[in-house]
């Protein structure tokens with residue numbers, strides 16, 4: 001609690017002999033500030049945070065009044081929010097560690113005590129994003145993959161181990177344990193925290209931010225948490241409130257029940273499609289209504305997981321009896337569960353609520369049908385029965401085949417044609433357009449849900465019994481999100497059947513979901529190249545953007561774990577599994593999907609009998625310990641990180657070197673060049689890819705010059721502790737299209753005025769050398785996708801001072817602000833194309849010399865090569881005073897550091 005209690009809100013709650021303190025929301029109602037039951041639950045939880053943290057300085061009584069003033073037609077006020085904890089995964093966590101280490105080095109260089117840089121709230125970093133599927137299909141796959149994971153990531157993991165001993169509030173879940181959001185759901189999430197502060201025991205709602213966009217998955221157990229950039233998370237760790245606009249809240253009223261044969265994955269694909277249509281970007285979503293109690297908590301978590309794909313900041317469920325049962329099932333302490341209920345009852349937050357919402361949406365669960373999403377957007381849902389039409393249409397749209405199915409001129413294969421391929425082990429296979437090359441049971445979206453995981457196992461068992469098998473060209477994998485999944489699959493006896501079909505455990509991590517699907521065999525890649533094959537992947541993940549799963553796989557489909565196995569068995573996506581046989585039994589009889597689909601009652605019994613609290617208690621008892629590899633890992637010690645100049649993984653970033661104590665402020669941007677003109681929906685994957693890269697690219701060249709062989713390059717994601725690699729990888733996705741280059745894809749730019757085409761990195765370096773500031777222009781939804789602070793850090797390091805887009809995804813925009821890069825937005829109806837611009841102009845951005853205001857209207861003057869000018873207005877996407885300060889300071893961490901260093 002802050003020093004002040006201007007509303008007299010602190011009260012005591014007795015539980016089992018302990019006196020707890022809490023910030024009582026009902027006091028605000030008594031004060032006439034709000035009617036609590038009209039406020040959405042998520043808003044009440046934000047309000048509690050503001051109320052409890054009033055200190056008269058960073059958070060004031062007026063902030064409480066502002067938060068309490070929430071109405072369906074949301075007032076334009078800002079809210080300083082202090083989460084109760086932070087979660088990180090290793091791809092975003094390593095750069096956070098590197099930044100914290102860099103801050104400590106900067107403080108140390110100024111002869112101050114480095115330990116003044118210390119997380120103020122608990123932080124958990126789960127190492128899950130680095131394991132790759134190099135080995136698959138046999139019992140040793142896990143051991144071999146984890147061995148390689150350590151080999152590739154040793155330096156990064158050392159830095160994490162350093163952080164664990166250097167900071168007090170920093171815990172690490174070592175590799176091979178689980179996936180961050182599943183570990184969060186099954187273990188870390190408390191719903192209500194018991195916290196000791198200044199000798200008092202406090203009860204506070206569990207709230208968090210995470211350096212991963214799927215953090216809202218925790219909304220499945222009624223916890224408010226969302227994904228932020230690493231930069232924002234670091235600021236939150238260091239005690240900075242996150243400043244946010246009071247959000248609109250959309251209520252989704254669920255009714256009915258899921259029909260036979262429909263899974264939670266099918267449901268989430270429907271809701272994702274629906275909510276994208278409704279438009280929930282920058283909004284909170286809450287589920288309510290009679291359908292809520294028909295969903296298990298695991299189903300709810302699957303829905304909450306895909307909040308970013310839906311477009312929302314959070315998509316959360318109420319805490320009800322089912323939530324308490326889930327806490328019990330997952331081995332949480334009984335006394336704590338009682339305390340959760342008592343606290344939430346006292347705050348009026350337990351059970352079904354029907355507050356007022358900004359907008360309501362109705363959804364009938366009984367309308368859900370088996371579905372997939374593809375070929376490159378998670379909200380492009382396709383009913384399973386339409387796949388046989390979808391795929392030919394897709395190939396036609398893409399110019400691969402003509403309307404009659406015949407091959408287009410540049411392709412030599414028609415749909416249905418096959419080419420022979422000899423695999424590495426000599427096996428002869430045939431593949432064609434639509435062949436499934438990757439079939440992956442992956443992603444915390446689904447691996448946290450026993451019903452779909454056991455359904456996959458039952459389908460595998462039924463398929464094995466029918467004598468079906470997965471074709472040899474399909475790369476099969478199973479990546480459980482926690483050790484508990486393996487325990488219940490083994491308990492049920494279904495692990496053997498999954499292994500029989502090749503779905504053996506490849507790792508406890510994100511694997512294919514984050515693009516770590518590992519290599520395809522060379523003969524397969526050659527066949528794809530030679531025949532321009534449109535090969536496919538099917539995965540139980542939440543994202544299927546272009547080139548995310550594998551650069552050679554053109555179309556990616558999201559589906560439930562049982563459907564992942566089903567399409568793996570079929571070996572192709574251009575099939576209607578409702579009508580066409582999935583394969584043939586030993587006697588040559590056709591076998592249909594319905595013949596092997598799990599029986600509902602059997603599945604229900606299987607879930608009931610195979611999953612127990614003891615499994616969770618046992619598997620999570622040693623969650624921070626790790627295996628013998630983690631134990632043996634030698635890591636640096638001490639308060640200040642010992643940077644190694646030779647390291648190709650961890651290097652001190654330039655952000656705080658030669659750090660001036662005076663803030664740089666803002667000024668007009670003159671004579672800038674445009675580095676790239678981009679279309680719509682450029683993702684953070686396009687801007688800062690996470691996957692592998694070759695020696696022909698700038699990042700690969702830099703590593704090669706330092707003696708790193710291509711097979712040791714690892715992925716961009718794993719190199720995020722090295723700014724040299726990351727800035728070279730910025731805007732370097734092989735599929736990004738800079739429209740200044742007439743259809744050429746990849747990270748290329750045209751240097752001006754020379755007109756030479758080169759890489760984005762090389763061009764930006766030439767501009768930097770002659771002090772030319774840069775801009776990038778884009779279409780709608782700029783920066784959509786995963787939260788990647790390197791998408792903003794790389795943008796900054798390339799020398800890009802401002803971006804101009806038709807619209808932004810929130811996290812990327814916030815990360816740009818956090819790095820001091822100015823996000824500007826075209827006026828409605830305008831864009832670079834509409835204005836007749838092509839990026840060859842010289843740009844000036846005017847209106848900053850007098851300082852930056854929130855939502856400032858600025859003028860851009862573009863001078864064409866013939867001397868003509870185009871003038872247009874843009875709006876600065878800077879909507880809070882704190883964001884203005886970030887831009888004035890050159891970034892949020894710069895602001896924090898400046899404050900730390902200038903404090904007496």
Ligand code: SF4
Nearest residue numbers: 214443444510513514
């Ligand atoms: S499995 Fe997928 S959604 Fe889950 S944390 Fe990993 S990358 Fe994110």
